[in-house]
Amino acid sequence: MAFSERVSRLKSSLIREILAAAQRPEVMSFAGGLPAEAMLPKLDWDEMPLNIGQYGMSEGEPQLRELLAAEARALGVPCEASQVLVVSGSQQTLDLATKLYIDKGTKILLEGPTYLAALQIFQLFGAECLTVPLEADGPNLAALRASLEQHRPSFIYLIPTFQNPSAVRYSEARRDAVAALLDEFGVTLIEDEPYRELSFDGGSARPLVSRLQSASWIYTGTVSKTLLPGLRVGYLIASPDLFPHLLKLKQSADLHTNRIGQWQAMQWIGSEKYQQHLVQLRSFYRIRRDAFQAALERYFSDLADWQVPQGGLFFWLTLKQPLDTRTLLAQALEQDVAFMPGEPFFCEPDLHHGHLRLNFSHIDPARLDEGLMRLAAVVRLAQRAQAA
Ligand SMILES: Cc1ncc(COP(=O)(O)O)c(C=O)c1O
Structure with a gap:
């Protein structure tokens, strides 16, 4: 078909594919950059001309x-x-x-x-x-x-x-x-x-x-x-x-x-309403960030290094023993866990193995521990296989 020359460079977005896979309600997703559902403000339509x-x-x-x-x-x-x-x-x-x-x-x-x-x-x-x-x-x-x-x-x-x-x-x-x-x-x-x-x-x-x-x-x-x-x-x-x-x-x-x-x-x-909303948002996400940090320390301290984020929506993990984190996706999804591999965030993905981006804002806190535990198990298994 006669498409434009640039279409040959069109890559599908890995994140969209992961998000599609993460649609199943049982999936614990650390993948997207989604705001927490509970913090979406209610809109008023009555006054709209x-x-x-x-x-x-x-x-x-x-x-x-x-x-x-x-x-x-x-x-x-x-x-x-x-x-x-x-x-x-x-x-x-x-x-x-x-x-x-x-x-x-x-x-x-x-x-x-x-x-x-x-x-x-x-x-x-x-x-x-x-x-x-x-x-x-x-x-x-x-x-x-x-x-x-x-x-x-x-x-x-x-x-x-x-x-x-x-x-x-x-x-x-x-x-x-x-x-x-x-x-x-x-x-x-x-x-x-x-x-x-x-x-x-x-x-x-x-x-x-x-x-x-x-x-x-x-x-x-x-x-x-x-x-x-x-x-x-x-x-x-x-x-x-x-x-x-x-x-x-x-x-x-x-x-x-x-x-x-x-x-x-x-x-x-x-x-003023927006300022108040932002104050609530920051405090809500700070609590989620802190809970995420505590859970990461439980399951990832021997596997990865990271900085505690002072803002935004993500933890960025660097594996102590690097591997291509894209290869972990299928196993993670099998365990009903979604995350974002780090490689696609680089111009040369193959030169930058071993990072994971984990979103902390969207996950239900009741499922946070289970999700990170399963993800850590997937990483550990792959590292053992790599070492063998
Ligand atoms: C760095 C960065 N730029 C732009 C966007 C796109 O945001 P918008 O929803 O405004 O298109 C995002 C969304 O995640 C982002 O992280």
Whole structure:
């Protein structure tokens, strides 16, 4: 069949396949990045004006853009509402940025590991993905400088606050240093922050884009992790040189983001009710994080190393005795346990064996121990087989 050339690079998303397998109610899933069911807020539809069903503006609802710009300014991001584009989830930001920058062979720079679905869209368009290794407080600076100098990538894609999958939060010093390097080499920054609000230690750090002097930038956020992912409402804020191009790409993608979702998001963003919801969310997830940590210590302390995440939705485990964790999936699912293998989060999966991403927000606490116990048994069995 005469499909486009890029379709040959279309990989199915492993996470979607695992999530499909994890649909069975008996499966204990650590796989997705789903919010806890109990914390999805109730929506009020009564006040919604009927004309919200009419076509809207490609930029997004004007009032929502104002609210989002005000929130971003409070974080230190210098912007006006005219730089805000409401998108269908921050995933769409990645899609639009891909279309703006990537042709076959375009060099881009990513964290290793990075967000799986970003890698998927970048690779679909034929990007040559280069990696900068991630350390406990941000990217390795020497590697970053070397890559910028040698490859002059078209952009760098970073998730500096509670990264998916590693949960890393860049330190203040690393944020400053990365921003300075991007200015020095004039490389565009795409900063993705879906987990910023899910902070368990109260710590916060200004976005990288607010530290740039001259480089172009796109900052993106979403209501998926704090309100409802099913609304499909996210946003991007771009430096003025990029905005008009992104707007045209948005128009040609889907005319505008669904207005019903935008209206619902507008009822929350910037409100007291939203602040209260975030406080509850953080405390709910902190408790789940702590319970998960305790259970991990029981079942994984001899098998893996990990940092306790200070925010976000994931634990990132590094096996003491590495093996290709993709090979564990079938056995785990047989035991009614789903998890996310670490390899697909890297541009070169085969060079990075031995990580597991475990989501702690969604699992029913009553089944947490059983799930981790079974997963540890699967790992142990595979390691014994490997050693034999
Ligand atoms: C780093 C990162 N970026 C983007 C997204 C997509 O979020 P949205 O639901 O807003 O499309 C996710 C979702 O898990 C994510 O982890």
